[in-house]
Amino acid sequence: MRPDLYIDDYRPADRAALYDVCLRTGNVGADAGPDHEDRDLLGHVYLGPYLELEPELTLVLRAAGSGGPVGYAVATADTATFEAACEERWWPPLRAHYRARPPRPGSADARLVRMIEDGVRTEGPWLAEHPAHLHVDLLEPARGVGAGRALLTRLFAALEDRGVPGVHLEVASANDGAVAFYRRLGFTVVAERPDSLVMARRLAPAAVAS
Ligand SMILES: CC(C)(COP(=O)(O)OP(=O)(O)OC[C@H]1O[C@@H](n2cnc3c(N)ncnc32)[C@H](O)[C@@H]1OP(=O)(O)O)[C@@H](O)C(=O)NCCC(=O)NCCS
Numbered sequence: 001m002r003p004d005l006y007i008d009d010y011r012p013a014d015r016a017a018l019y020d021v022c023l024r025t026g027n028v029g030a031d032a033g034p035d036h037e038d039r040d041l042l043g044h045v046y047l048g049p050y051l052e053l054e055p056e057l058t059l060v061l062r063a064a065g066s067g068g069p070v071g072y073a074v075a076t077a078d079t080a081t082f083e084a085a086c087e088e089r090w091w092p093p094l095r096a097h098y099r100a101r102p103p104r105p106g107s108a109d110a111r112l113v114r115m116i117e118d119g120v121r122t123e124g125p126w127l128a129e130h131p132a133h134l135h136v137d138l139l140e141p142a143r144g145v146g147a148g149r150a151l152l153t154r155l156f157a158a159l160e161d162r163g164v165p166g167v168h169l170e171v172a173s174a175n176d177g178a179v180a181f182y183r184r185l186g187f188t189v190v191a192e193r194p195d196s197l198v199m200a201r202r203l204a205p206a207a208v209a210s
Contacts (some may be wrong), residue, residue, distance in 0.1 A: 002145040005070065007154060010058035015051055017069040018060070019043035025137040028175045035108040045112050046135060049090040050074035055080060057158060060150050061142060070162030071138030073151040077162045078131050079122050091119050126190040130200040132159050152185055156203055164209030168200040 001007075010018075022207050026032030032042055050058055061071035076082035094116045103109035122133070136151055157169060160209040169187070171178050173196055187199035 001147050001150045004064045005142055005145070005147050006039050006062055006064060006149060007147075008060050008062050008067075010051065010055050010060050010072075012051075015048075016050065018047060018072050020173050021071060021137055021139055022047040024066055024139060028172050029178060032108075036112075037107070038103065038109050041103075041109050041112045044094055045115050047072070047074065049082070049086050050076065050135070052090060053085050057155065059154060061138060061140075061147050061151060071136070071147060071151070073134060073136040073155050075132055075134035075155050075159065075167070077164050078161055078176065079127065079133070079168075083119070083121055087119055091116055092177060124191055124198065126166075126168055127202050129202070130168040130190075132164045132167040132203075134167055134169050146169040148181055149185065160203050160205050163205045164203055165205050166200060166202045168198055170196050170198050172196050 019040060021032050021040075023036065023039055024031045026042045026046070027035060033039065036042060051074070054074065057075040057077065059073045060069050061073075062068060063070050098113045098116060103113050134152070134155060136148055138147055156167070168190065169182065170193070171182060173179075173192075179197065179199075182199050182201075185201065187201045189197050190200045191198035
């Protein structure tokens with residue numbers, strides 16, 4: 001990885017900068033800012049629940065010097081448990097917030113609010129062997145220099161330490177660069193959805209005392 005970048009733990013003070021990274025990478029890897037009137041919505045759906053519920057599996061990529069976040073990787077070790085916790089603790093206050101302030105009908109914001117209303121429940125035959133899932137996003141200047149590989153290598157080790165047998169993710173089918181990246185990191189396609197692929201990879205879990 002380039003020496004002007006380093007991986008660090010998450011601190012609550014990073015939250016706004018990480019939400020900004022989420023927005024600026026949220027349109028198939030490009031800036032989704034122009035698509036959204038509410039600049040927090042994308043983060044509320046794809047990032048916030050991990051910062052809140054899985055801070056120990058959140059890795060921050062920082063620029064040396066300023067220490068400012070330029071990327072992140074987030075994960076959960078068990079998708080079903082995580083989704084249940086979201087249903088209990090993460091989605092309800094957001095539902096109340098957006099019912100009081102509904103977005104413009106038909107907008108990109110309205111689609112995200114629909115996701116908040118519906119919640120997320122992952123199902124699929126790959127889930128039993130790949131119960132973890134992850135997201136990784138880097139600002140453009142931090143890409144292509146090994147940071148994505150370094151972040152995921154560290155996340156895989158953290159998941160293996162927890163005894164997790166495998167990890168999956170969902171990626172937009174149009175995001176050719178990310179699909180190529182995941183393939184290089186050992187993921188294969190386990191399901192195809194209308195606009196996205198589910199990719200998964202086995203891990204080498206450590207034996208965990210029960
Ligand atoms: C996708 C992303 C996380 C990859 O991280 P990265 O730091 O750029 O990737 P790395 O430099 O660590 O590359 C790791 C390997 O993947 C390959 N790779 C990375 N990007 C690639 C691309 N666009 N096309 C082909 N191969 C690619 C590299 O050649 C490298 O191979 P090697 O290590 O075997 O030599 C990063 O580019 C990114 O954040 N993109 C925008 C947001 C996004 O699309 N996130 C994924 C949403 S599902």
